Amino acid sequence: QKEVEQDPGPLSVPEGAIVSLNCTYSNSAFQYFMWYRQYSRKGPELLMYTYSSGNKEDGRFTAQVDKSSKYISLFIRDSQPSDSATYLCAFMNYGGSQGNLIFGKGTKLSVKP
C-alpha cells in the first residue's frame, strides 16, 4: 500500500463550480496535513495547514481532515480560472529531527471560463 494516494486527474470544471480534491494515507504517525498549489514553472505554495481532524476554512478554501479514515480533502468554492494549477497534498510525521514532507503526486485542475 502506498503511503499517500492522490488522483492525478486531470480535473476540468466550469468556472463557479465547487471542486473537491482528496488524498488518502496509510501512515498513522502523520501529524500535520497540508495542501500546496503549484502553478506551471513555479514552486509549490502553501494553501492550508492543519494538525487535527475537522475542518479549516480560509476564504474560498476549506480543508477537511478525517484521521480515523486517513483521508483529507480540499474544497474550493466558486472556482476561478486562476485556480487552474496542480494541487498537492502533503503530510508530515514530526518526531524529534525526523521531520520532512511526504507529498501526493498532485491533481491537475483546470477551471474553464
Next chain:
Amino acid sequence: KAGVTQTPRYLIKTRGQQVTLSCSPISGHRSVSWYQQTPGQGLQFLFEYFSETQRNKGNFPGRFSGRQFSNSRSEMNVSTLELGDSALYLCASSRERTADTQYFGPGTRLTVL
C-alpha cells in the same frame, strides 16, 4: 520580505558531469530542505539542513549531497549525473523546526543529456 531564491533556474548537463545548485532561504529562516520533483515520482525529499548540519536525509544515493553555510544559504551537489537525474529541484526554507511552514523557491530545472 524576499522569498526563497534558487540559482540557476535552468541547467543543461551531460551524463557523467556534476552540478551544484544554490538556494538562499527567506531572511531569518534557518532550516533548508531540498526536494526532487519528476512526473513519475512526484516530489521526493532529498535532505534537510539546520545550522550547517544535515538533520534529515531521504532515500537517495550518495551522489546527492548538500551543505549549508553560516548565513543559512545552502547548496546541493549531484555528481556523476545520470539521465534519470533530470528533474525540477526545489528548495524550501522554514524558521526553526521542520514542522514550521515550509516556503518553496521556484526551483532549478536540470536536464541531463
